[in-house]
Amino acid sequence: MKYSKLVERLQGKRTAAWEIHHAAQQALERGEDVIILSVGDPDFATPEVIVERAVSALRGGDTHYAEVVGRLPLRAAIAKEFARQTGCRADADNVIAVAGAQNGLFATSLCLCEAGDEVIVPEPMYLTYEASVRASGATLVPVAVDPSRGFHLDCAALEAAITPRTKAIFFATPCNPTGVVMPRADLERIAQLAVLYDLWVVSDEVYADLTFEREHVSIASLDGMAERTVTLGSLSKSHAMPGWRVGWAIGPKTLMEHLGRLALCMLYGLPGFVQQAALTAIENKAQIVADMREIYRRRRDLMFARLSQVPGLRCLLPEAGMFMMVDITGTGLSTVDFTWQLFRSQGVSLLDASAFGETANGYVRLGFVVDEKRLAEACDRITTFVAGLDGAGRRDG
Known part of the structure; x- marks a missing residue:
């Protein structure tokens, strides 16, 4: 059977970027200890x-x-x-x-x-x-x-x-x-x-x-x-x-x-x-938004402060929203390898930012979408993962 050309126009790298997020969701459903930072779904309950x-x-x-x-x-x-x-x-x-x-x-x-x-x-x-x-x-x-x-x-x-x-x-x-x-x-x-x-x-x-x-x-x-x-x-x-x-x-x-x-x-x-x-x-709106904005600000500051200290990573301080871009080229890994190796070894899912365009090649995107304790733990896991690399993208040992 044949499909319209519209089907082809709706496909591509950008829409395939969610594979790691889906893998993380499946792992979570299996009861695995994963921290999902790959999608902009806030952890807050609706007010x-x-x-x-x-x-x-x-x-x-x-x-x-x-x-x-x-x-x-x-x-x-x-x-x-x-x-x-x-x-x-x-x-x-x-x-x-x-x-x-x-x-x-x-x-x-x-x-x-x-x-x-x-x-x-x-x-x-x-x-x-x-x-x-x-x-x-x-x-x-x-x-x-x-x-x-x-x-x-x-x-x-x-x-x-x-x-x-x-x-x-x-x-x-x-x-x-x-x-x-x-x-x-x-x-x-x-x-x-x-x-x-x-x-x-x-x-x-x-x-x-x-x-x-x-x-x-x-x-x-x-x-x-x-x-x-x-x-x-x-x-x-x-x-x-x-x-x-x-x-x-x-x-x-x-x-x-x-x-x-x-x-x-x-x-x-x-x-x-x-x-x-x-x-x-x-x-x-006034009170709800003010409270959420302040929470996201605290989470942003926490992750920026922690990950900016990790050799091989360079963080960009976001001016708004719930995401941060991190340059991982200093690790020696491609963004695809970085995200999947991090997920498989440490259970943290991030998104390969090159899916948003080649301009972002070398960056990953992470979301401030879990509470501060879990964000701190995610930072620790990312730090451990990067510390285990030899600078050329290989695991030490």
Whole structure:
């Protein structure tokens, strides 16, 4: 039997990167002592006030079809919070609720792009960006970001990648995997290019509430950008709700109408009890997010302090989020060998960051997704593993 070419466009190295994570999950299910730092799934329980709202909604019978684009109170709350954070004028008609920001990215790509178009994406990029762009028939054009500059964008290189076929610029700020927060000056330059060349911008801001030292700026708030920007958001990371699958896209009303028709075919809306829980999450956002941000800051500082002392490793201090990039080239191992040998010998799973793009070759990504005691133990295991190497990637003895 034959399959469509879409199947081929959805495959590749980026989507195969999860193999080590799946192996770690299977080991954990077998009762093995493993520490999984390879995925951004927070160890926190979803805050009780959110859970109780969902339970109450279930018991109240909110188990029927709900509005495909999201109920008006939820969309209005998302728009109000977005306007408060960015200063952008937005209302419920500018918002569609979707099952996670990744679905928002996928649907947006299908609505904006088609065969023959090019989409510029700074690299390293989140693993599913490429498949999402290619599903529309468009071509993804990666723009390398220099690790020596802390993985910050080279705006000149981005401009040089623009051609008559360029339709959009996609990026994440804060970025997964690097933890980089784009400074206002870089966003202003992207905005100038978008206006000059009449481009769409898709800004993935899932980690916007988890910034540390650097201020998060939404590009939609800049002059001339609201009408050409799609902003993606989610409750997964900021509220410890990855399994609830609550995300959204914010953009021009006409585009949201197109996304709504696509959602009708693909998703048919979020469950009503989940929407009630999401509304409660937004209503209680200030305290929930502040607490989680501080926990992630402590975990970041712990791991950076410990692993920065390990000969052969070079850590980059993330400006936001729940991940840290570590340069392991000093160990003499490739990233594939490092991650798998570490997992097999010490039971710690990290992700080979080269899956996010060749710019990140030589780096691994680890997540601050277990408590501080287990993170400290993971650091000890990594230290032991690296100390057992001879500098050429061979085990001593």
